[in-house]
Amino acid sequence: MPHRSYDQYCSVARALDVVGERWALLIVRELLAGPRRYTDLHADLPGVSTDVLASRLKDLERDGLAVRRRLTRSGATYVYELTPRGRGLLPVLAALADWGTPALEERRPTDAVRAHWLAIPLLQRLAPLTGPHTGTVGVQLDEGAFHLRFDESGPGYGDGPAEQPDARLTLSAATCLEVTRGTLALARGVKEGRIELDGSGPLADALAER
Amino acid sequence: MPHRSYDQYCSVARALDVVGERWALLIVRELLAGPRRYTDLHADLPGVSTDVLASRLKDLERDGLAVRRRLTRSGATYVYELTPRGRGLLPVLAALADWGTPALEERRPTDAVRAHWLAIPLLQRLAPLTGPHTGTVGVQLDEGAFHLRFDESGPGYGDGPAEQPDARLTLSAATCLEVTRGTLALARGVKEGRIELDGSGPLADALAER
DNA sequence: CGGCATCCGTGACGATACTG
DNA sequence: CAGTATCGTCACGGATGCCG
Numbered sequence: 421m422p423h424r425s426y427d428q429y430c431s432v433a434r435a436l437d438v439v440g441e442r443w444a445l446l447i448v449r450e451l452l453a454g455p456r457r458y459t460d461l462h463a464d465l466p467g468v469s470t471d472v473l474a475s476r477l478k479d480l481e482r483d484g485l486a487v488r489r490r491l492t493r494s495g496a497t498y499v500y501e502l503t504p505r506g507r508g509l510l511p512v513l514a515a516l517a518d519w520g521t522p523a524l525e526e527r528r529p530t531d532a533v534r535a536h537w538l539a540i541p542l543l544q545r546l547a548p549l550t551g552p553h554t555g556t557v558g559v560q561l562d563e564g565a566f567h568l569r570f571d572e573s574g575p576g577y578g579d580g581p582a583e584q585p586d587a588r589l590t591l592s593a594a595t596c597l598e599v600t601r602g603t604l605a606l607a608r609g610v611k612e613g614r615i616e617l618d619g620s621g622p623l624a625d626a627l628a629e630r
Numbered sequence: 631m632p633h634r635s636y637d638q639y640c641s642v643a644r645a646l647d648v649v650g651e652r653w654a655l656l657i658v659r660e661l662l663a664g665p666r667r668y669t670d671l672h673a674d675l676p677g678v679s680t681d682v683l684a685s686r687l688k689d690l691e692r693d694g695l696a697v698r699r700r701l702t703r704s705g706a707t708y709v710y711e712l713t714p715r716g717r718g719l720l721p722v723l724a725a726l727a728d729w730g731t732p733a734l735e736e737r738r739p740t741d742a743v744r745a746h747w748l749a750i751p752l753l754q755r756l757a758p759l760t761g762p763h764t765g766t767v768g769v770q771l772d773e774g775a776f777h778l779r780f781d782e783s784g785p786g787y788g789d790g791p792a793e794q795p796d797a798r799l800t801l802s803a804a805t806c807l808e809v810t811r812g813t814l815a816l817a818r819g820v821k822e823g824r825i826e827l828d829g830s831g832p833l834a835d836a837l838a839e840r
Numbered sequence: 841c842g843g844c845a846t847c848c849g850t851g852a853c854g855a856t857a858c859t860g
Numbered sequence: 861c862a863g864t865a866t867c868g869t870c871a872c873g874g875a876t877g878c879c880g
Binding site (some may be wrong): 426427428429430431432433434435436437438440444445446449465466467508509511512513514515516517519521523524527528530531532533534537541574578589600 | 725
């Protein structure tokens with residue numbers, strides 16, 4: 421929570437007291453992809469100034485959303501990692517992603533792009549398709565790789581390729597967006613050769629059906 | 631969208647470009663309760679300055695989230711009303727409310743209170759209970775009244791009493807919060823005399839069961 | 841009187857430079 | 861590498877004034 425509060429006895433205002441400031445939710449979006457170093461965060465958040473990033477990270481720590489941890493035992497480098505409370509913001513980011521996806525049609529030349537920024541909306545789209553099946557789906561784009569996790573503790577995602585994916589999707593970012601928007605069914609994309617779907621097992625089968 | 635953008639090709643960032651600025655989502659929360667005049671908004675949002683409120687309302691209009699409409703035909707007073715796009719932010723506010731409710735335990739002396747600020751979290755709690763039943767639930771607190779709508783177009787809420795509620799709840803704000811948090815079942819509150827539940831029909835029956 | 845616009849002081853933000 | 865220090869700019873909050 422910043423030192424400025426809305427001073428309202430309202431759960432929405434309370435939430436915004438903590439994560440309503442500029443850059444806060446985007447930092448959480450980065451940390452949802454896994455532990456990150458300060459420099460990684462600064463690299464993947466073009467435009468954020470170093471002092472604001474440092475200040476937000478302190479706020480996240482103080483409010484119990486993230487912890488600062490040594491990367492290796494007795495090493496000098498630190499990583500920031502979300503606590504369960506911080507990971508609880510995934511539904512908030514998912515709702516924002518759902519609402520914001522229609523505004524994603526035009527890609528402005530000034531826009532930065534990272535592969536895992538597509539993880540949340542794709543997770544939203546695929547979650548109803550997986551049903552009860554659990555596992556990991558690796559996604560390979562030209563711009564980079566990320567993976568989606570479906571397990572009993574709820575959905576999640578991470579940056580980089582998955583270690584042992586139960587299914588693997590290879591597609592372009594544009595195709596990924598079509599799937600996200602619902603204008604392209606996964607099965608149809610596979611049939612048309614625009615999506616490569618690898619893997620066997622119930623999770624891959626469930627994806628191939630839809 | 632303010633004149634400052636995150637410049638990221640990401641649906642979350644796009645959403646925050648539009649509604650990420652201070653007060654924006656709280657203005658939307660007010661407008662979700664129904665059309666509001668400028669003065670009403672200013673009265674129910676303690677702390678917002680007049681120019682920021684005017685600026686945010688212009689932004690909401692320009693971005694297609696709200697429209698400015700004459701209250702009466704050929705009258706001098708205007709009201710601001712959400713468009714469908716603006717009402718589409720209810721899931722975002724609901725997710726924020728879910729996440730923020732645990733932080734609502736302590737009520738600080740500086741906190742402002744409005745009855746309908748409890749509408750979103752209560753709506754979230756009651757929505758799974760109503761099942762397929764549609765209708766309106768009037769809620770009467772000491773601090774004021776609001777009502778919840780359950781119909782095929784999705785859940786919603788409004789300020790003030792309902793015209794013809796299918797069910798009516800009378801309870802204290804503290805009791806309402808217990809229900810919201812899930813620490814008090816509706817049926818148990820009724821049995822203990824802390825909640826008065828009036829009304830007949832499937833919606834009232836569905837609420838009485840749980 | 842409702843609906844802003846203007847002015848001003850303060851604090852947040854963004855860019856760059858610098859340090860342990 | 862991981863921040864802190866500095867500084868100019870802009871956004872915010874409060875008060876006041878204008879205008880229908």
